[in-house]
Amino acid sequence: MPHAAPSVAEDEVARFSAQATDWWNPEGSFRALHRLNPLRLAYVRDNICEHFNRDPEKRQALRGLRVVDVGCGGGLLAEPLARLGADVTGVDASEEGIAAARAHAKLSGLKVDYRVDSVEALAASSARYDVVTALEIIEHVADLKSFLAAATKLLNPGGLMLLSTLNRTPRSFALGIVAAEYILGWVPCGTHEWQKFVRPSELTRHLEGQGMTVTDLTGMVFNPLAGAFELRKGDLRVNYLLAARKA
Amino acid sequence: MIACEVVIVGGGLGGLTLAASLGAAGIDVVCLEREAPSRTRSAAHDGRTTAIAYGPQQVLAACGVWDKIERDACPILRIHVADQDSPPSLSFLHHEVGAAPFGWIVDNRTLRRALEERIAELKRHVRVLAPAQMATLDCGALQARVTLTDGRVVTAQLAVGADGRRSASREQAGIGSYGWDYGQTAIVATLLHEIPHDNIAVENFLPGGPLATLPMTDARRGHDGLTHRSSLVWSEQTAAAQALMTCDEAAFTAALQEKVGAWLGRVRLEGPRFAYPLNLRRAKRLTAPRFALVSEAAHGIHPIAGQGLNLGMRDIAALRDELVRATRLGLDLGHPDILRRYEHARRFDNGAMVLGMDLLVRLFSNAIPPVQTARRFGLGLVQHIGPVRRFFMRVAMGERDTAPFPTPKTG
Numbered sequence: 266m267p268h269a270a271p272s273v274a275e276d277e278v279a280r281f282s283a284q285a286t287d288w289w290n291p292e293g294s295f296r297a298l299h300r301l302n303p304l305r306l307a308y309v310r311d312n313i314c315e316h317f318n319r320d321p322e323k324r325q326a327l328r329g330l331r332v333v334d335v336g337c338g339g340g341l342l343a344e345p346l347a348r349l350g351a352d353v354t355g356v357d358a359s360e361e362g363i364a365a366a367r368a369h370a371k372l373s374g375l376k377v378d379y380r381v382d383s384v385e386a387l388a389a390s391s392a393r394y395d396v397v398t399a400l401e402i403i404e405h406v407a408d409l410k411s412f413l414a415a416a417t418k419l420l421n422p423g424g425l426m427l428l429s430t431l432n433r434t435p436r437s438f439a440l441g442i443v444a445a446e447y448i449l450g451w452v453p454c455g456t457h458e459w460q461k462f463v464r465p466s467e468l469t470r471h472l473e474g475q476g477m478t479v480t481d482l483t484g485m486v487f488n489p490l491a492g493a494f495e496l497r498k499g500d501l502r503v504n505y506l507l508a509a510r511k512a
Numbered sequence: 513m514i515a516c517e518v519v520i521v522g523g524g525l526g527g528l529t530l531a532a533s534l535g536a537a538g539i540d541v542v543c544l545e546r547e548a549p550s551r552t553r554s555a556a557h558d559g560r561t562t563a564i565a566y567g568p569q570q571v572l573a574a575c576g577v578w579d580k581i582e583r584d585a586c587p588i589l590r591i592h593v594a595d596q597d598s599p600p601s602l603s604f605l606h607h608e609v610g611a612a613p614f615g616w617i618v619d620n621r622t623l624r625r626a627l628e629e630r631i632a633e634l635k636r637h638v639r640v641l642a643p644a645q646m647a648t649l650d651c652g653a654l655q656a657r658v659t660l661t662d663g664r665v666v667t668a669q670l671a672v673g674a675d676g677r678r679s680a681s682r683e684q685a686g687i688g689s690y691g692w693d694y695g696q697t698a699i700v701a702t703l704l705h706e707i708p709h710d711n712i713a714v715e716n717f718l719p720g721g722p723l724a725t726l727p728m729t730d731a732r733r734g735h736d737g738l739t740h741r742s743s744l745v746w747s748e749q750t751a752a753a754q755a756l757m758t759c760d761e762a763a764f765t766a767a768l769q770e771k772v773g774a775w776l777g778r779v780r781l782e783g784p785r786f787a788y789p790l791n792l793r794r795a796k797r798l799t800a801p802r803f804a805l806v807s808e809a810a811h812g813i814h815p816i817a818g819q820g821l822n823l824g825m826r827d828i829a830a831l832r833d834e835l836v837r838a839t840r841l842g843l844d845l846g847h848p849d850i851l852r853r854y855e856h857a858r859r860f861d862n863g864a865m866v867l868g869m870d871l872l873v874r875l876f877s878n879a880i881p882p883v884q885t886a887r888r889f890g891l892g893l894v895q896h897i898g899p900v901r902r903f904f905m906r907v908a909m910g911e912r913d914t915a916p917f918p919t920p921k922t923g
Binding site: 289290291292299300302303306307310321322323324326344345346347348349369372373374 | 515538653655838839840841842844847848849
């Protein structure tokens, strides 16, 4: 039973499950994620290509790499990675999310190995990967330390971990919760709890405790003039991405 | 059912250029052409020539088509703009803005043949279905779906409307359009003439509408000892144009010789005359979910400055860049982000050109004395102010905004 794992927060799983059918509607509850997705993908692709010495201009830039996307939801990240040629496994604790992901992958004609599972349960199996991605998920887990330990274990030696989350700052409370949920309505109210947001320093400390080396921290900043998010190296105050290497 | 990544409705010059551009980038495309190949390839199908500016030439080079037409493309090295019967009051020389010509004149049949040849080489990625008439277009949340009148169904991540001014796909996608008639008709024909054109394009603004001669490559076999060729685009009030279309060739040639004057020597027609009514039609938006418009389906303008295809080519370059960027991110090619960026990239350029050309037509197609004086004064001004001249020339060359987004590595 995946739900018994320490990192799975039951109330969070139930909330995302209720939205499962909405996953692939670009104007639905996950609209913000759809808008953010090209930028997250660019970061993920570029870091993987740099780490594994691939050409990011190729359509099949990630061919043959084994990638697991933890907290894959409806497959917003897993499907593009599969299109880029990666051999993708998607895990999520929500059965409804995985059902939506499977249905959509079939319609898209893509092969993704979707599983209802916890990261701990997957790590207990013998499955190992070149890349672990966990985007916009760690602020939803119940036990961050257990989650990161399991995610690290899933990596082959020399593997790459890519994370994204929200920083715990006054600004992230103002923008990530008050503005995004209550004023602009980008994400449904109650999506995030500010107390669960993670500071880059905390995340770095946890990862180093697992023997990982953090190689990059980059902010995702909303530019109101362009009406779009952009990557910005020095600004980690709200949303940020992190890359870490396993020895 | 036929599945692909992008389905293009319309297999004219715009649709085929987009098909070749996407195919060359490894994107799987199906292009739907209403007419049978035997018709689109016939001499009676399209008598027009196309002015390919420097920017669009780069688009054709990038998809491997330019090599195939270069031999038949005549460079324009000088542009004369004349106002009615006064001597040329404005003259542009290409080397004022660099080594490249202003553009090249190619006849549409040659361009079409080259595009078809290139598409045949790209058959791993591009299929042209012809004849294939769209019955319905249905852009759903998960895919775009075109049902043909013969019952075949084509599915794709994105549908593109390249089906001309009276675009049926635009209507099916629920995008409105607006426009008006200029009350002018363009008579198009290929001329043979005695004296070489020296790579000069002449645009003479007459009260009935502009008359342009555009330099073409010499004929392989001439008539009456005439081998030099120019393309004629003669716009007239529709009634006058009808008379010019129905009169016999000798009468037409006499009328033409009078308008063109002596600088090309004796002139005659090489082939038939074609008539194209001039109007303006512009789509209210360029995109709808899983749908984008390019070329004349997005904006049909007056050919007064030869900007129609150039504008369309810039749409094609912008859409290609967005789609290539999306494939490198592994995105679904109907992703709203792609369409939003495309719309954003093209809105201003299209709007400016549509307005600019409309203004030009209204300004030049009349003989009201104060307007005429102001016009001559304006032409004189442009002639004498270097930066203004160079700006006009760069616009004419299509350099502005040819690659609206350099393909970014991130973002």
